[in-house]
Amino acid sequence: xxxxxxxxxxxxxxxxxxxxxxxxxxxxxxxxxxxxxxxxxxxxxxxxxxxxxxxxxx
Amino acid sequence: xxxxxxxxxxxxxxxxxxxxxxxxxxxxxxxxxxxxxxxxxxxxxxxxxxxxxxxxxxxxxxxxxxxxxxxxxxxxxxxxxxxxxxxxxxxxxxxxxxxxxxxxxxxxxxxxxxxxxxxxxxxxxxxxxxxxxxxxxxxxxxxxxxxxxxxxxxxxxxxxxxxxxxxxxxxxxxxxxxxxxxxxxxxxxxxxxxxxxxxxxxxxxxxxxxxxxxxxxxxxxxxxxxxxxxxxxxxxxxxxxxxxxxxxxxxxxxxxxxxxxxxxxxxxxxxxxxxxxxxxxxxxxxxxxxxxxxxxxxxxxxxxxxxxxxxxxxxxxxxxxxxxxxxxxxxxxxxxxxxxxxxxxxxxxxxxxxxxxxxxxxxxxxxxxxxxxxxxxxxxxxxxxxxxxxxxxxxxxxxxxxxxxxxxxxxxxxxxxxxxxx
Numbered sequence: 001x002x003x004x005x006x007x008x009x010x011x012x013x014x015x016x017x018x019x020x021x022x023x024x025x026x027x028x029x030x031x032x033x034x035x036x037x038x039x040x041x042x043x044x045x046x047x048x049x050x051x052x053x054x055x056x057x058x
Numbered sequence: 059x060x061x062x063x064x065x066x067x068x069x070x071x072x073x074x075x076x077x078x079x080x081x082x083x084x085x086x087x088x089x090x091x092x093x094x095x096x097x098x099x100x101x102x103x104x105x106x107x108x109x110x111x112x113x114x115x116x117x118x119x120x121x122x123x124x125x126x127x128x129x130x131x132x133x134x135x136x137x138x139x140x141x142x143x144x145x146x147x148x149x150x151x152x153x154x155x156x157x158x159x160x161x162x163x164x165x166x167x168x169x170x171x172x173x174x175x176x177x178x179x180x181x182x183x184x185x186x187x188x189x190x191x192x193x194x195x196x197x198x199x200x201x202x203x204x205x206x207x208x209x210x211x212x213x214x215x216x217x218x219x220x221x222x223x224x225x226x227x228x229x230x231x232x233x234x235x236x237x238x239x240x241x242x243x244x245x246x247x248x249x250x251x252x253x254x255x256x257x258x259x260x261x262x263x264x265x266x267x268x269x270x271x272x273x274x275x276x277x278x279x280x281x282x283x284x285x286x287x288x289x290x291x292x293x294x295x296x297x298x299x300x301x302x303x304x305x306x307x308x309x310x311x312x313x314x315x316x317x318x319x320x321x322x323x324x325x326x327x328x329x330x331x332x333x334x335x336x337x338x339x340x341x342x343x344x345x346x347x348x349x350x351x352x353x354x355x356x357x358x359x360x361x362x363x364x365x366x367x368x369x370x371x372x373x374x375x376x377x378x379x380x381x382x383x384x385x386x387x388x389x390x391x392x393x394x395x396x397x398x399x400x401x402x403x404x405x406x407x408x409x410x411x412x413x414x415x416x417x418x419x420x421x422x423x424x425x426x427x428x429x430x431x432x433x434x435x436x437x438x439x440x441x442x443x444x445x446x447x448x449x450x451x452x453x454x455x456x457x458x459x460x461x462x463x464x465x466x467x468x469x470x471x472x473x474x475x476x477x478x479x480x
Binding site: 023 | 426430474
């Protein structure tokens with residue numbers, strides 16, 4: 001239990017340490033990150049769809 | 059200055075550059091040659107068996123692609139002194155950092171399983187049971203990693219890289235027709251037109267040349283070796299030589315299978331080795347030894363890529379220059395990744411085909427993100443200063459990265475839905 005607490009406090013510490021991105025958020029960077037989010041979202045949707053269809057067949 | 063003095067002066071200058079290169083050489087060579095892992099050798103063997111020498115020109119195109127992507131990690135590592143995982147956390151925040159780290163962990167572990175599958179099937183040709191191969195590999199890698207010095211680890215890894223060249227004598231032993239290699243292989247052509255099967259194989263070749271773990275590995279390796287800004291030039295040379303060697307090995311594998319197994323359907327390199335043994339025992343043995351070595355080299359680098367990344371983020375000591383007592387978590391995470399992946403091929407009925415499919419799909423979620431972050435980081439003038447991407451480098455790298463993202467996405471999607479592009 002203690003080890004688990006230490007682990008989660010480490011995660012919180014990491015989240016705090018890297019809470020603020022240091023890269024300059026120019027238009028290009030913001031656009032790239034937005035496109036990346038959409039791309040990954042679509043990919044995850046495809047994977048979930050595939051998973052559901054495989055489960056249905058099984 | 060007379061002729062001989064000038065010659066001596068020139069020789070001294072070149073020798074000095076060679077000696078400097080030998081000091082800097084390592085990260086680029088190791089990452090590029092380890093790129094020819096068990097999956098890579100299988101892809102090249104299948105390419106040669108299916109299309110003979112016809113796709114050699116395409117493999118040659120992969121030299122600049124691999125070089126331009128990987129040299130960016132040299133600059134980033136030498137300038138920031140941070141690994142790729144840490145650079146993503148710091149520059150883009152915790153969300154993108156965790157996404158990259160967890161994705162890297164999954165894709166590395168799955169790829170490591172495929173390396174063990176390659177190694178066990180390669181040694182099974184010589185009658186070595188799978189459990190013995192797994193134990194041997196874990197012990198060997200333990201000995202390589204636990205010596206407490208990056209330098210020693212790197213030189214041993216370079217020794218394994220040399221063994222990767224075993225395909226070169228194998229290719230000469232099959233007596234290929236030079237006229238056919240030049241006539242069919244060096245002139246760009248698409249045998250039978252751009253069919254779905256050919257497209258899938260081209261994408262597989264790109265997918266095996268640029269893998270997400272390579273970015274993380276080389277940058278961490280550059281940092282662990284302690285390369286500085288002044289070493290960037292030689293680091294680039296190292297990466298370029300590595301990219302030439304990796305493609306040369308791929309070409310020689312294609313020549314071997316393209317000469318002896320042209321038209322024979324091949325699912326994996328171990329099957330190719332078995333078939334080659336029936337034709338020529340030595341060539342089959344070379345193929346099997348090469349496959350084992352490729353899996354071993356891939357496993358060494360991939361398991362380190364994860365451990366370095368975790369060490370960077372969790373703040374553990376994470377250098378090969380540290381002893382186990384000084385960096386226990388670094389070595390524990392290394393062995394946990396290694397042992398758990400090694401156990402999978404030993405489980406009867408383990409879903410190895412599903413794992414191979416998952417490697418392709420999960421890699422597609424990580425690769426575009428890692429590449430986009432790489433370009434954005436290389437354009438951060440505040441951090442990179444004079445080593446930031448020039449407009450020309452941006453045009454080249456953006457074109458390459460854009461192409462890789464489109465093709466790897468199609469590759470991943472076609473792995474999920476095999477009939478989608480028919």
